[in-house]
Amino acid sequence: MALLEIKNLHVSLEDGTEIVKGVDLSVDTDQVHAIMGPNGSGKSTLAYALMGHPAYEITEGQIFLDGTDLVELGADERAQKGLFLAFQYPYAVPGVTVAAFLRSAVNAIRKARNGGVDDPVPVKEFRLELQTAMEKLGVSRDMASRYLNEGFSGGEKKRIEILQMAMLRPRIAVLDETDSGLDIDALRVVAGGVKGLVGPETGALVITHYQRILNYITPDFVHVFVDGRIVAEGGPELAHKLEADGYEAFIPAGVTVGGEE
Amino acid sequence: MAVTETEVVQGIGSDYEVKYGFHVAEDYFFKSGRGLSHELVDAISSHKDEPDWMRKFRHESLDYFYARPLPTWGGDLTGIDFDNIYYYIRPTEKQANSWEDLPADIKDTWDKLGIPEAEKKYLAGVGAQYESEVVYHKLKGELERQGVLFLDMDSGLREHEDIVREHIGTIIPQNDNKFAALNSAVWSGGSFIYVPPGVKVDLPLQAYFRINAENMGQFERTLIIVDEDAYVHYVEGCTAPIYTSDSLHSAVVEIVVKKGGRCRYTTIQNWSSNVYNLVTKRAVAHENATMEWVDGNLGSKLTMKYPAIWLMGEGAHGEVLSIAFGGAGQHQDAGGKCVHVAPNTTSVITSKSISKNGGRAGYRGLLEVAKGAHGAKSKVVCDALILDEESRSDTYPYIRIDENDVDIGHEATVSKIGEEQLFYLMSRGLSEAEASAMIVSGFVEPITKELPLEYAVELNRLIQLQMEGSVG
Numbered sequence: 001m002a003l004l005e006i007k008n009l010h011v012s013l014e015d016g017t018e019i020v021k022g023v024d025l026s027v028d029t030d031q032v033h034a035i036m037g038p039n040g041s042g043k044s045t046l047a048y049a050l051m052g053h054p055a056y057e058i059t060e061g062q063i064f065l066d067g068t069d070l071v072e073l074g075a076d077e078r079a080q081k082g083l084f085l086a087f088q089y090p091y092a093v094p095g096v097t098v099a100a101f102l103r104s105a106v107n108a109i110r111k112a113r114n115g116g117v118d119d120p121v122p123v124k125e126f127r128l129e130l131q132t133a134m135e136k137l138g139v140s141r142d143m144a145s146r147y148l149n150e151g152f153s154g155g156e157k158k159r160i161e162i163l164q165m166a167m168l169r170p171r172i173a174v175l176d177e178t179d180s181g182l183d184i185d186a187l188r189v190v191a192g193g194v195k196g197l198v199g200p201e202t203g204a205l206v207i208t209h210y211q212r213i214l215n216y217i218t219p220d221f222v223h224v225f226v227d228g229r230i231v232a233e234g235g236p237e238l239a240h241k242l243e244a245d246g247y248e249a250f251i252p253a254g255v256t257v258g259g260e261e
Numbered sequence: 262m263a264v265t266e267t268e269v270v271q272g273i274g275s276d277y278e279v280k281y282g283f284h285v286a287e288d289y290f291f292k293s294g295r296g297l298s299h300e301l302v303d304a305i306s307s308h309k310d311e312p313d314w315m316r317k318f319r320h321e322s323l324d325y326f327y328a329r330p331l332p333t334w335g336g337d338l339t340g341i342d343f344d345n346i347y348y349y350i351r352p353t354e355k356q357a358n359s360w361e362d363l364p365a366d367i368k369d370t371w372d373k374l375g376i377p378e379a380e381k382k383y384l385a386g387v388g389a390q391y392e393s394e395v396v397y398h399k400l401k402g403e404l405e406r407q408g409v410l411f412l413d414m415d416s417g418l419r420e421h422e423d424i425v426r427e428h429i430g431t432i433i434p435q436n437d438n439k440f441a442a443l444n445s446a447v448w449s450g451g452s453f454i455y456v457p458p459g460v461k462v463d464l465p466l467q468a469y470f471r472i473n474a475e476n477m478g479q480f481e482r483t484l485i486i487v488d489e490d491a492y493v494h495y496v497e498g499c500t501a502p503i504y505t506s507d508s509l510h511s512a513v514v515e516i517v518v519k520k521g522g523r524c525r526y527t528t529i530q531n532w533s534s535n536v537y538n539l540v541t542k543r544a545v546a547h548e549n550a551t552m553e554w555v556d557g558n559l560g561s562k563l564t565m566k567y568p569a570i571w572l573m574g575e576g577a578h579g580e581v582l583s584i585a586f587g588g589a590g591q592h593q594d595a596g597g598k599c600v601h602v603a604p605n606t607t608s609v610i611t612s613k614s615i616s617k618n619g620g621r622a623g624y625r626g627l628l629e630v631a632k633g634a635h636g637a638k639s640k641v642v643c644d645a646l647i648l649d650e651e652s653r654s655d656t657y658p659y660i661r662i663d664e665n666d667v668d669i670g671h672e673a674t675v676s677k678i679g680e681e682q683l684f685y686l687m688s689r690g691l692s693e694a695e696a697s698a699m700i701v702s703g704f705v706e707p708i709t710k711e712l713p714l715e716y717a718v719e720l721n722r723l724i725q726l727q728m729e730g731s732v733g
Binding site: 108 | 679686687693706
C-alpha cells in the first residue's frame with residue numbers, strides 16, 4: 001500500500017450537495033503529485049476533506065495514511081499521524097506569536113508520537129531548528145515574534161505555511177493553491193520547501209489551478225480534476241498540455257465550471 | 262508568551278478541586294456564631310483591642326449597611342443569606358513570621374498553594390490571610406530598613422494609628438455602597454502598605470487570601486500609600502474550597518499615590534464558584550502619579566468589581582486592565598472607572614471578557630471628565646469573546662464628559678471562536694481544547710504581557726483550567 005491511499009472518496013456539504021464524486025489516488029514516498037483543475041472543480045474541498053474539516057462530510061470511501069484509515073479521525077489526530085495541509089487562506093490568531101504557536105504544535109505532535117506522553121522539544125533545540133528553517137525559507141527573523149498571520153501579506157502567509165510544514169515534518173503534505181498570488185521569489189521558496197521535504201519518508205500533493213508552480217517543482221504525476229473527479233492522469237507533460245490547451249478538452253458535456261469553490 | 266507555553270500545556274489535567282478546592286479541619290482560636298449584629302461588631306473590636314474611634318466607625322458602618330437596600334443592578338444578589346454567614350474567624354492566636362510556626366493544617370494549605378516557594382523565588386514580602394486574620398506576614402529586611410511598611414491592616418492600625426486614622430474611609434467612605442459599609446463594620450485583615458518618598462520596591466509584595474470554612478465571610482481591608490516618586494507592585498491572589506452553600510468575600514481597598522509615585526495593583530481572583538465576590542477598590546492619583554489596576558477575575562459565583570482611579574493631580578495617569586472569565590454558573594460583572602478631575606490627565610481602560618459553558622462575563626465601566634480637566638485623554642477598549650451559544654457577554658460603557666477640550670476614544674468588539682480558526686489550529690496537531698485555549702490566551706495577551714512572568718504563567722494556566730471546564 002502506498003503512503004497515502006485515497007479510495008473512492010465522496011464528499012458532501014452540510015446541505016447534502018456532493019462536491020467530490022469518487023476519487024482514487026495513491027501518493028507514495030519520494031513522490032510529488034499535482035492535482036490540476038479549473039475553479040469550482042472541488043479541489044479545495046478535497047484538500048479540506050482530507051484534513052478533516054467539520055463542514056465537509058465524507059459520505060463514502062477511505063483515506064489511508066500509512067495503512068490507517070483517517071476518515072473517523074479529527075483534524076488534530078490526522079496531523080499527529082503525519083498529514084499536513086498548507087492552507088490557501090491561513091487564519092490569523094491574534095496574540096499568539098508564530099514561535100509560540102509552532103512550539104505548541106511541534107510539542108503536540110511529539111506527544112502523540114510518544115504514545116500520548118509529553119515529550120516537549122528542548123527550548124534551545126527548538127530555537128535553533130526554527131532559525132535554520134526560517135533562514136532557508138527566507139523568512140525574516142522578526143516574523144517569529146509576530147502574531148500568527150495577523151497583518152501578514154499574502155506572500156508572508158504562504159511562507160509561514162511552508163515554515164510550519166518544515167517544522168512539523170509531515171509524512172504527506174497537501175498544498176492547496178499555495179502558489180496563488182505569489183511572486184517568483186516566493187514561488188521559488190515554496191517550491192524549495194516542498195522539494196526539501198519530499199524524500200524517502202515523505203510525499204506531497206500539490207493542488208493548483210495554474211501550471212506555474214510546476215515550473216519549479218516537477219511533479220511525478222499529474223491528475224486533472226474536473227467536477228469532483230479525476231478525469232485524466234499522466235506525467236509532467238500533462239501539465240504543459242493543460243497550460244497550452246486549457247481545461248476545456250477535459251470538461252464533460254453538460255457540466256459548467258467556474259463557480260465558487 | 263513563548264516561555265509560558267510549556268507551562269500552560271503542563272497545566273492540562275489539573276483541576277480546581279485538587280489544586281485549590283480542598284479544605285482542612287477547623288481548629289480555630291475563635292469562631293463567631295452565624296449572622297451579623299452590633300454585638301458581633303463589639304466582639305471583633307474587642308478581640309482586636311481597637312481604639313474607640315474604630316469601634317465607633319464599625320458601629321456606624323453597620324447602621325449604614327442595614328439602612329442601604331440591596332443593589333438591584335449588576336448581578337443577582339438575592340441569594341446571599343446574610344444570617345448564615347460567619348463574619349469573623351480567628352484561626353490562630355498569634356501571627357507567625359515563619360511558616361514553620363503555623364499549625365500543620367494551615368501550613369500545608371499554604372504549601373499546596375505554593376506561597377512559601379513563591380516568596381523564596383520572586384517576592385519582596387508576603388502576607389497570608391486565612392479566614393479573617395493574616396496568619397503569616399514577612400517583609401524583606403532590606404525594605405524594612407528603607408522605611409517601607411508592609412503589615413497586615415490590624416497591625417497597621419495598632420502600630421501606625423495616625424496614618425490609618427488619617428486615611429481610612431477617605432477614599433472609599435464607609436457609606437459608599439452597601440458592601441463597603443459591611444466591610445467597614447466587620448473588616449479584619451488585609452494589607453497596610455506605606456512606601457516612603459523615592460523608594461522603589463522592585464519585587465512585588467504579595468497577599469494571598471484563603472477561605473477554608475463553609476459559609477465564611479472574608480472582609481479584608483487594604484490601605485496603600487505610595488509617597489512621592491515611590492513605586493510598589495502589590496499582588497493579591499485568592500482561592501477557596503468548593504462547598505455546596507455560599508460564602509461571601511467583600512473587601513475594601515483604598516490607595517493613595519502621591520506626586521510622581523506609581524502603584525500597580527494586580528489581582529488574580531480565583532475563588533471557588535460558591536463565593537460571592539463584591540469588592541470596592543479605589544485609588545487617588547496626585548500630580549504626575551500613575552495608578553494601574555490589573556484585575557483578573559476567573560473564579561467566584563458572582564463578582565461585582567470596578568477598580569476606580571480618581572485622577573486628582575495634573576498629569577496623573579490611570580490604567581485599568583481587566584480580564585473576566587465567566588464559566589458554568591458564573592457571572593463576572595467586572596470593569597473599571599477613571600475619573601479625570603485635573604487637567605492633562607490620561608487614562609486607558611482595557612477590558613477582555615470571555616464567557617463559556619453558559620457563563621456570563623462583561624464590562625461595566627465609567628469614564629468621567631469633570632469640568633476644568635482640560636487636555637484629558639482617555640481610551641476605553643472592551644473586547645468580548647463568547648465561546649458558545651449558551652454564554653453571554655454584556656458591555657455597559659458609561660461615559661460622562663463635562664469638558665470640551667478632551668480626547669476620548671472608545672472601541673468595543675464582540676467575537677466568537679470561529680470553526681475555521683479552530684480547524685486551522687487543529688490541523689497542526691492541537692486538540693480542540695488546546696486550540697481554544699490558545700485562541701483565548703492570545704485574546705488576553707495584551708494584558709498577560711503586562712504581568713511579571715510568574716503571574717502570566719499562572720493566569721494562562723488558570724485560563725487553561727477554565728477551558729477544560731473543571732473550575733468549581
